[in-house]
Amino acid sequence: MSPAGTIVLILGTLIGVLSAAALLIWVERRGLALLQDRLGPNRVGPLGLVQPLADMVKIMLKEDWIPPQADRAVFVLAPMLVLGGTLATFAVVAAGPGLAIADLNVGLLAFLALSSLGVYGVALAGWSSNNKYSLLGSLRAASQMVSYEVFMGLALGGVVLMAGSFNLTEIVEAQRWVWFCVPQAAGLAIFLVAALAETRRLPFDLPEAENELVAGYHSEYSGMKFAMFFVGEYVGITLIAALVTTFYLGGWLGPWLPPVAWFVAKTAVVVCGFIVLRAALPRPRFDQVTALGWRVCLPLAIVNLLVTGGVLLALE
Amino acid sequence: MQGLFYVSAAVAVLATALVVTRRNAAHALLYLVLSLAAVAGMFYALGAPLAAALEVIVYAGAIMVLFVFAVMVLALGREGERQESQWLRPRMWLGPAALAAVLLGELIYVLASGAAAVAGGTPVVVGPQEVGAALFGPYALGAELSSMLLLAGMVAAYHLARRKQMDEKEGER
Amino acid sequence: MNSVSPESGLVVAAVLFALGLGGVLARRNMLFVLMSIEIMLNAAALAMITAGARHHAADGQVMFMFILATAAAEVAVGLAIVLLIYRRRRTLDVDEAREMRG
Numbered sequence: 061m062s063p064a065g066t067i068v069l070i071l072g073t074l075i076g077v078l079s080a081a082a083l084l085i086w087v088e089r090r091g092l093a094l095l096q097d098r099l100g101p102n103r104v105g106p107l108g109l110v111q112p113l114a115d116m117v118k119i120m121l122k123e124d125w126i127p128p129q130a131d132r133a134v135f136v137l138a139p140m141l142v143l144g145g146t147l148a149t150f151a152v153v154a155a156g157p158g159l160a161i162a163d164l165n166v167g168l169l170a171f172l173a174l175s176s177l178g179v180y181g182v183a184l185a186g187w188s189s190n191n192k193y194s195l196l197g198s199l200r201a202a203s204q205m206v207s208y209e210v211f212m213g214l215a216l217g218g219v220v221l222m223a224g225s226f227n228l229t230e231i232v233e234a235q236r237w238v239w240f241c242v243p244q245a246a247g248l249a250i251f252l253v254a255a256l257a258e259t260r261r262l263p264f265d266l267p268e269a270e271n272e273l274v275a276g277y278h279s280e281y282s283g284m285k286f287a288m289f290f291v292g293e294y295v296g297i298t299l300i301a302a303l304v305t306t307f308y309l310g311g312w313l314g315p316w317l318p319p320v321a322w323f324v325a326k327t328a329v330v331v332c333g334f335i336v337l338r339a340a341l342p343r344p345r346f347d348q349v350t351a352l353g354w355r356v357c358l359p360l361a362i363v364n365l366l367v368t369g370g371v372l373l374a375l376e
Numbered sequence: 377m378q379g380l381f382y383v384s385a386a387v388a389v390l391a392t393a394l395v396v397t398r399r400n401a402a403h404a405l406l407y408l409v410l411s412l413a414a415v416a417g418m419f420y421a422l423g424a425p426l427a428a429a430l431e432v433i434v435y436a437g438a439i440m441v442l443f444v445f446a447v448m449v450l451a452l453g454r455e456g457e458r459q460e461s462q463w464l465r466p467r468m469w470l471g472p473a474a475l476a477a478v479l480l481g482e483l484i485y486v487l488a489s490g491a492a493a494v495a496g497g498t499p500v501v502v503g504p505q506e507v508g509a510a511l512f513g514p515y516a517l518g519a520e521l522s523s524m525l526l527l528a529g530m531v532a533a534y535h536l537a538r539r540k541q542m543d544e545k546e547g548e549r
Numbered sequence: 550m551n552s553v554s555p556e557s558g559l560v561v562a563a564v565l566f567a568l569g570l571g572g573v574l575a576r577r578n579m580l581f582v583l584m585s586i587e588i589m590l591n592a593a594a595l596a597m598i599t600a601g602a603r604h605h606a607a608d609g610q611v612m613f614m615f616i617l618a619t620a621a622a623e624v625a626v627g628l629a630i631v632l633l634i635y636r637r638r639r640t641l642d643v644d645e646a647r648e649m650r651g
Contacts, residue, residue: 131400134402165503166426166429169425169429172429173432173436174432177409177432177436179444183444183448184402188402209438226504
């Protein structure tokens with residue numbers, strides 16, 4: 061691809077992802093309100109659509125405060141790591157044939173690598189705040205994210221076995237015959253659980269459980285730095301939905317419509333699924349989260365990997 | 377690729393130098409993660425994409441997180457920094473720096489004199505498939521042994537970290 | 550596209566190893582000693598990868614994985630010991646751990 065084309069693609073991806081995150085904030089607040097029999101934000105603009113913009117103006121005007129007991133450099137760095145790492149991962153996502161900023165041969169591994177670095181943003185945010193609730197929140201976040209990382213990698217092992225490649229474009233092309241959500245249903249289930257835990261979304265939002273830990277690792281954050289965590293969460297959901305689409309739902313494949321439209325539509329459906337999950341599920345205890353991971357997800361992922369490998373060998 | 381290699385090498389060396397000289401453990405840890413990421417960049421430039429990805433996933437993303445845990449649990453804070461500046465006087469560096477410099481000189485001398493044997497042959501990309509075939513082919517025994525090692529490490533860490541039993545033992549004495 | 554000379558990789562590995570060695574010798578804080586050991590292991594891994602790249606073989610990357618496994622096991626046990634010593638003696642000074650009796 062030409063350099064100019066790459067720059068246009070990078071800008072397009074950035075604008076697309078950030079506006080999707082802004083829209084998602086509105087969708088989630090209205091959607092949750094609908095499910096909980098409330099109205100939700102409906103004052104700013106038609107149906108409250110301009111609410112995210114209003115929120116942005118408000119949050120930018122807030123005082124940017126660093127607590128005196130905090131480790132200043134790390135305190136400032138942590139939210140940037142969270143948002144930057146998630147945005148950088150979009151580089152390997154292909155929204156259509158040839159529409160990836162970096163069509164790496166090891167694209168899937170690059171995603172795992174960047175998401176494993178996401179731990180640092182959260183862990184260091186809690187540590188640098190020098191506040192016991194923040195520290196507890198980030199300890200929880202770090203242990204949860206490190207362990208679910210394992211199951212995520214193992215679940216994706218099945219996809220790699222079936223596609224025979226780490227490249228995201230080739231993984232999508234390998235789903236021409238059947239989407240991987242059919243043969244890899246168990247893998248999809250594990251990936252969804254692990255991805256939810258990785259983005260620290262409800263029901264896995266123990267690191268920021270407000271009724272035990274104030275607001276967990278970002279208790280001390282305000283203004284733009286808090287906004288980075290907040291937007292980072294929504295960018296993270298968009299990313300995970302886009303990856304579920306790529307790995308399991310056939311990516312941009314589909315009849316009639318242009319590829320990008322299929323990709324966006326599938327991603328939107330997955331995101332809505334996440335929002336409904338948030339409304340439907342309560343928050344488990346922390347030991348239950350750990351037990352679910354190591355006692356259910358891990359054995360299931362290994363069995364899935366073994367069965368997939370065995371079937372593929374038998375078919376050869 | 378050459379540019380990527382040399383920039384990553386410079387970042388790696390600089391970040392590593394900062395790791396060994398920092399007073400604050402968390403800052404040193406961040407520099408170490410940066411250094412590992414830079415080394416991953418070097419791996420990629422050397423035509424080893426799988427190793428580059430694993431360096432970040434396992435080394436930076438999992439092993440270093442254990443250090444983060446330790447730093448968080450120990451909660452050294454300002455106190456630790458004061459202690460560190462007591463321990464880490466410039467005079468302390470004289471001996472180690474001299475020894476390390478001698479070793480470095482020796483290594484570079486050997487590399488320079490043996491350059492004829494090493495030089496030539498530019499790296500090509502060795503993909504994940506070849507690595508997998510080698511790992512579970514001729515090196516299968518090594519793979520099994522390292523899995524044993526990991527298991528032993530896990531058992532040992534679990535045993536060492538069991539608090540209750542330790543406290544009981546201390547109560548006996 | 551690929552024109553990195555193998556010896557430059559080895560030189561960087563040597564520099565990193567020397568830095569790690571200096572750290573192990575100079576630091577008294579056990580956490581930093583462990584980190585410096587990690588640096589040295591990583592330098593060895595870099596040398597392995599460079600050698601593998603020189604011979605266009607996968608062996609270097611296989612060796613890298615063994616180093617990775619070793620480092621993981623070492624850190625798990627090492628940090629557990631560090632935490633245990635800290636719990637007993639309330640210090641991270643390596644000199645405090647000279648008497649390895651019970």
